[in-house]
Amino acid sequence: MNAERLAKARELLEAFPQKSSALIPILHLVEEEFGWIPEEEVAVVADLMGYTPAYVESVLSFYTLFHRQPTGKYLIQVCRGLSCQVRGADELSKFLYEELGVQRSGTTEDGMFTVEAVECIALCKDAPAVQINLEFYPDMTPEKMQAFLDKARQEVPSDA
Amino acid sequence: MITLTVDDREVQVQPGTLIIDAAKAVGIEIPVFCYHPRMDPAAACRMCLVRVEKMPKLMPACATPVSEGMVVHTDTDEVQKAHAGVLEFLLANHPLDCPICDKGGECELQDNSIAYGPRATRFADSKRHLDKARALGPIVELDQERCIQCTRCIRFMDEVAGDPVLTVHDRGGHAVIDTAENRTFDSIFSGNTIEICPVGALTSRPFRFKARPWDLDEVDSVCPHCPVGCNIKLSVRHGEVKRILSRDSEEIDWGWICDRGRFGYGFLKHGERLEQPMLRKDGKLAPVSWDEAVSVLRERMQGNSGALGGGRHSLEAAYLLRRFLDQVGTKNVDHRVLPLYSAIAPGPVGRIDDVNDADLLISLDVELLEEAPVLALRMREFQRKRGLRIVSVSPRRGLLDMPHQEAQTPDVAATLRAIAQGEGDIGQEFLAAQKVLLLWNGRSEDVFSAIGAAVAARSGETATLVAGSLANSFGAQAAGLLPKDGGLDARGMLEAAAAGQLDALLVIGHDILSEFPDAELAAQAIEKVPFLAVAGTVPSETTGRADLVLPLAAWAESDGHFVNMEGRAQPYAAGSDRSPQLVDDWELMARLLGIAPDYEAILAEVQSALAPLFAAERRQGAEAPEGGYRPVPGAAIAGASIYYKGVTPDPFLNSIVPQTRVAVAPDVAEAAGAAEDDEVEVSGLRAALHVDPDLPPGAVLVRAGQEGANHALTRAAEVRALARRSE
Amino acid sequence: MPETRILFKHIDVPGIDRIDVYEQHGGYQSLRKAVLDMTPESVAQEVMTSNLRGRGGAGFPTGRKWSFLPKDGRTRYLVCNADESEPGTCKDQELIYKNPHLLIEGVAASAYAIGAEDAFIYLRGEFKVGYAILERAIAEARAKGYVGDDVLGSGRRIEITLYLGAGAYICGEETALLNSLEGKRGQPRLKPPFPATAGLYGMPTVVNNVETLAAVVPILEMGGAEYSKLGSEKSAGTKLFSVSGTVRNPGNFEVELNKVTLRELVYDLAGGPLEGREIKGIIPGGSSVPILTPDKFDVALDYESLAAAGTMLGSGGVIVLDDHSCIVKSTLRLMEFYRHESCGFCTPCREGTMWLDQVLERIEAGLGRPGDLEMLADLCVNIEGRTFCPLGDAAIGVLKSGLELYHEEYQAHIDQGCCPLGEVVR
Ligand SMILES: Cc1cc2nc3c(=O)[nH]c(=O)nc-3n(C[C@H](O)[C@H](O)[C@H](O)COP(=O)(O)O)c2cc1C
Ligand code: SF4
Numbered sequence A: 001m002n003a004e005r006l007a008k009a010r011e012l013l014e015a016f017p018q019k020s021s022a023l024i025p026i027l028h029l030v031e032e033e034f035g036w037i038p039e040e041e042v043a044v045v046a047d048l049m050g051y052t053p054a055y056v057e058s059v060l061s062f063y064t065l066f067h068r069q070p071t072g073k074y075l076i077q078v079c080r081g082l083s084c085q086v087r088g089a090d091e092l093s094k095f096l097y098e099e100l101g102v103q104r105s106g107t108t109e110d111g112m113f114t115v116e117a118v119e120c121i122a123l124c125k126d127a128p129a130v131q132i133n134l135e136f137y138p139d140m141t142p143e144k145m146q147a148f149l150d151k152a153r154q155e156v157p158s159d160a
Numbered sequence B: 001m002i003t004l005t006v007d008d009r010e011v012q013v014q015p016g017t018l019i020i021d022a023a024k025a026v027g028i029e030i031p032v033f034c035y036h037p038r039m040d041p042a043a044a045c046r047m048c049l050v051r052v053e054k055m056p057k058l059m060p061a062c063a064t065p066v067s068e069g070m071v072v073h074t075d076t077d078e079v080q081k082a083h084a085g086v087l088e089f090l091l092a093n094h095p096l097d098c099p100i101c102d103k104g105g106e107c108e109l110q111d112n113s114i115a116y117g118p119r120a121t122r123f124a125d126s127k128r129h130l131d132k133a134r135a136l137g138p139i140v141e142l143d144q145e146r147c148i149q150c151t152r153c154i155r156f157m158d159e160v161a162g163d164p165v166l167t168v169h170d171r172g173g174h175a176v177i178d179t180a181e182n183r184t185f186d187s188i189f190s191g192n193t194i195e196i197c198p199v200g201a202l203t204s205r206p207f208r209f210k211a212r213p214w215d216l217d218e219v220d221s222v223c224p225h226c227p228v229g230c231n232i233k234l235s236v237r238h239g240e241v242k243r244i245l246s247r248d249s250e251e252i253d254w255g256w257i258c259d260r261g262r263f264g265y266g267f268l269k270h271g272e273r274l275e276q277p278m279l280r281k282d283g284k285l286a287p288v289s290w291d292e293a294v295s296v297l298r299e300r301m302q303g304n305s306g307a308l309g310g311g312r313h314s315l316e317a318a319y320l321l322r323r324f325l326d327q328v329g330t331k332n333v334d335h336r337v338l339p340l341y342s343a344i345a346p347g348p349v350g351r352i353d354d355v356n357d358a359d360l361l362i363s364l365d366v367e368l369l370e371e372a373p374v375l376a377l378r379m380r381e382f383q384r385k386r387g388l389r390i391v392s393v394s395p396r397r398g399l400l401d402m403p404h405q406e407a408q409t410p411d412v413a414a415t416l417r418a419i420a421q422g423e424g425d426i427g428q429e430f431l432a433a434q435k436v437l438l439l440w441n442g443r444s445e446d447v448f449s450a451i452g453a454a455v456a457a458r459s460g461e462t463a464t465l466v467a468g469s470l471a472n473s474f475g476a477q478a479a480g481l482l483p484k485d486g487g488l489d490a491r492g493m494l495e496a497a498a499a500g501q502l503d504a505l506l507v508i509g510h511d512i513l514s515e516f517p518d519a520e521l522a523a524q525a526i527e528k529v530p531f532l533a534v535a536g537t538v539p540s541e542t543t544g545r546a547d548l549v550l551p552l553a554a555w556a557e558s559d560g561h562f563v564n565m566e567g568r569a570q571p572y573a574a575g576s577d578r579s580p581q582l583v584d585d586w587e588l589m590a591r592l593l594g595i596a597p598d599y600e601a602i603l604a605e606v607q608s609a610l611a612p613l614f615a616a617e618r619r620q621g622a623e624a625p626e627g628g629y630r631p632v633p634g635a636a637i638a639g640a641s642i643y644y645k646g647v648t649p650d651p652f653l654n655s656i657v658p659q660t661r662v663a664v665a666p667d668v669a670e671a672a673g674a675a676e677d678d679e680v681e682v683s684g685l686r687a688a689l690h691v692d693p694d695l696p697p698g699a700v701l702v703r704a705g706q707e708g709a710n711h712a713l714t715r716a717a718e719v720r721a722l723a724r725r726s727e
Numbered sequence C: 001m002p003e004t005r006i007l008f009k010h011i012d013v014p015g016i017d018r019i020d021v022y023e024q025h026g027g028y029q030s031l032r033k034a035v036l037d038m039t040p041e042s043v044a045q046e047v048m049t050s051n052l053r054g055r056g057g058a059g060f061p062t063g064r065k066w067s068f069l070p071k072d073g074r075t076r077y078l079v080c081n082a083d084e085s086e087p088g089t090c091k092d093q094e095l096i097y098k099n100p101h102l103l104i105e106g107v108a109a110s111a112y113a114i115g116a117e118d119a120f121i122y123l124r125g126e127f128k129v130g131y132a133i134l135e136r137a138i139a140e141a142r143a144k145g146y147v148g149d150d151v152l153g154s155g156r157r158i159e160i161t162l163y164l165g166a167g168a169y170i171c172g173e174e175t176a177l178l179n180s181l182e183g184k185r186g187q188p189r190l191k192p193p194f195p196a197t198a199g200l201y202g203m204p205t206v207v208n209n210v211e212t213l214a215a216v217v218p219i220l221e222m223g224g225a226e227y228s229k230l231g232s233e234k235s236a237g238t239k240l241f242s243v244s245g246t247v248r249n250p251g252n253f254e255v256e257l258n259k260v261t262l263r264e265l266v267y268d269l270a271g272g273p274l275e276g277r278e279i280k281g282i283i284p285g286g287s288s289v290p291i292l293t294p295d296k297f298d299v300a301l302d303y304e305s306l307a308a309a310g311t312m313l314g315s316g317g318v319i320v321l322d323d324h325s326c327i328v329k330s331t332l333r334l335m336e337f338y339r340h341e342s343c344g345f346c347t348p349c350r351e352g353t354m355w356l357d358q359v360l361e362r363i364e365a366g367l368g369r370p371g372d373l374e375m376l377a378d379l380c381v382n383i384e385g386r387t388f389c390p391l392g393d394a395a396i397g398v399l400k401s402g403l404e405l406y407h408e409e410y411q412a413h414i415d416q417g418c419c420p421l422g423e424v425v426r
């Protein structure tokens, strides 16, 4: 972790009535910085918390928002909850897989986009819904998705 | 008491009893997987569901406490369907490799399936595919496909061993038991998880594919490795011990054993053994008959002789040896070959069960996991359950692996005396406590007398236990294998021998050249003594130098008793075949004594002569013995080692023993210019360096049984850096 | 049939997420009243009188839950369950994102009532933006003395700490939530002990849903007795329903319990079926409850009436399926969800969801076999009521009822080897 996040992590150790509660918030800091949780960082976190890396692994492997593989600059999570599914989630994912040339859950070669089909994200009334880097995008369509991708590609040229 | 009904039978049990145990009390078995009587309930497998009237759902019997007037049904159609349903679920993803599974024949999944399972599975889709042979550590291998997620292994490591090295990774159908890549399952208790795994998911690498459970005979035995005296079973096939299992004893081990106890049997058939009596003739050892060997020894011992050893052999042998020495009139005898002053402390002798209700346990320089591992588990249990207070008084910190207060002191005896006078918080607590247990490593005379003073200072109940001795040290001492009436102790005998004043020396069960804490003296003694006889099970440097070698049956090949730290004589029975030339340890002594080697008669005599060791009452403490171990000032500290203790001839254990290390305090390392992992030499002992901040300044620690360790115990410890490994 | 907006009264007021706007609309008056004019016991009594029932799914009376806290002087905690992960439910999300001060006021007043100095809001990991919204709102509230060491000069300390989960439906279950909040795997705990006696860090703890705690604000405003007059005796107050799926106007609607029928909610408020479609089933209480066929749509929306109709009010997540929705595909989708979210701790849930999922997948792919449906039904029996926590029951809610109510549609998949509804379905 960078110095700033490390300092934040140290603060978190004191932020709860018991130190153990800091583990998940600290893992969020790691995920935020790297887009995933690299093995070395597990050791760093274990050290901070006074745990074994085994224990940290065991906890973090329970939660799906912690990635064990690098993710793209944009993490696009397409909701496949039932409410979204009956309103076209499948078509949306299919569009993304084709457009970005990835399999179910995958990252584009340039590291720009990761697509994941995820379980219900509590946006059922705005189905089909997507979240990108944990920001909600309600009422999505392939067209809106296309517009987003185009804009993202423009902002950051893929060779940058 | 609470009264309830289980399947129309009335049961009375203590409040807080679980339905499963209440049912068992009237002989009603409820099937289980995750439940284990020695661990907290998990209620994970759902095998034990029963109908409790007035409850909306079926209840897990393993986690539901009884209540007054409860009505439980364990055998209705509904309950039977639930049992079959859970089994069908478990079998859905279970591999069908029973024919090659080590657990086949004693698998709880097989047994429950036969008794409660569906007749056929309806599962026709694809099974989960996971790692079939994952080495968790040097001993334990996991078949993830066979695992049924009962979490017994995890709970054992968390709750019982206090070392949460096993965890669940991932979740749902992907959940697997594992350790992280960077931690191996290296607990000295790891083997217990294999035994409590209800299926064949955890297997032992030494035992894997060696035999089928139904081909094995089981023989009750007692572990020969430390003074706790865990009860064990030998699993024997065609006269060979194939594995060792625990044998749950309520008073001692609660069904746990350490890995040395579980795996230290390979030497029986696969190590080097002494095979036949040998007598030195014309400078060379040559086979002789037992008759000749016995008569030579008997004759040689008539003169000015002495005997060393007894802590590794049976009580019967110790008792008969004492008789023999009386017969030949020698007062020179000592079982304390390793660093030990007394195997029995003053004051009433404690019971391991005292940890259940003691208020305060003071550990006097005891390195618990190395010296009495399973006692550590019992202590932890009662610390976890009712907050047993533990204080460790020692020059070293970190000797106990459970929460405790450290009272670091260079002088354990002085500190204990101060405590006994009520000094400080600990002193106040010591005097006020209802019941105190003093646990000691048995090493020094000063502490022995301080314990005597401490016991006398208290009005409440006090009991003492000595760790740090051998499986039968208590028995050897109780049988009188100590110098008396001015007889020589171990050091005295060796000194006399070295000075040419001893005619014959008999050593039983020890390699004094590598074990006696003064190798030089031992070497000189052997050089000079006109006649050296060594009785034992394995060849060693000392047997190589002997004039007479007497090969004994090992404990697993013999009947006998060991007397554990509580002074409790526990029987073990022969399970393994032995080579025809071997004799029982007591048989050798009987022949020396000239009595018939009739085990029943000998045992009857021992039982009447040493009745307190066989009685139900608490044993009495010891008078101060004569002589014994005297630490050399400035020399290394004698550390214990569960894997090194004495000779470790077991081929498998030797392969997993951690590398030889000598531990030093940081200031010692600095002075020597050496760092962690560097190669160093300490008074002849070459080893890797471990810098241990828990050691007091200036301290050097060597563990018993390492090659050259006993040198370091007798000379001022100088640490010399040899090679740098750290860069 | 109009909504009865109490919790959502100001939901669409621009800027209501800022404290000054919130205060202009009467915000923090309830907290002020509670802390300055009432004892904690009398606040709790108002909640008891209101007959408010928990809105997180189980519908347990809130006042009674609070009364279980032992009076032994130990530290107590309040935990707000903002894990909202039940498929079909998105009411807490709208409330948090749009009107965060209402939740903060409710949490603070409830913490006061139960004698907790520390309250935690456990948000599902996906609510990262909601976390930031609440964080800012709490800072605003602190600046005005509504939370902090000395709330409104009363001498009472009330701190609110936010906590972000990390992706696990089971963490909505209260004991799993507590484990997660303690930094552990989100596995449910063995009960008893219940959180009221041994909850967060082993201390007495109350866990309540977002909507439940928010409702404490209007209860204090109008008085418990007045609140209890809304709805029916056993189902008092208003409730937020999230209507989603194949309707014209999906959204969150707040209605008085017992005064509106399911049909009115779906057909009037949510605009009814999409153009040219027909609604064939409604799951009324989040994805965990039995589905209702059109003949049951006139059921009143309250705890008892829905129970009498063979289903549950649950979390109020109303999922609508129409004639273009394949029942096999829908139940398969749900089973994939539960299989994915099973924590794996207990056998029937871990193995059962995996098995059901595989069979449904096969049937959906046209590879169903004779006997599959009977087997599915029986596997549901082997899961129901047998699992460690209620997730097992939740997993089979729709499937078990669906197998009975839509038997022909399932059977047709097996008989025809494909979906009988044809290409248009989802
Ligand atoms: C599998 C499962 C998931 C749950 N998810 C949630 C949830 O997301 N939000 C919630 O408030 N309650 C959820 N609950 C219910 C909680 O366990 C608990 O009953 C509730 O938070 C209590 O609050 P209440 O009394 O205010 O309803 C869930 C329960 C189960 C069994
Ligand atoms: S490995 Fe064995 S003991 Fe451990 S959880 Fe699996 S079945 Fe249970």
Ligand code: FES
Pocket: B031, B032, B033, B034, B035, B042, B043, B044, B045, B046, B047, B048, B049, B060, B061, B062, B063
């Ligand atoms: S033995 Fe009771 S649930 Fe496993």
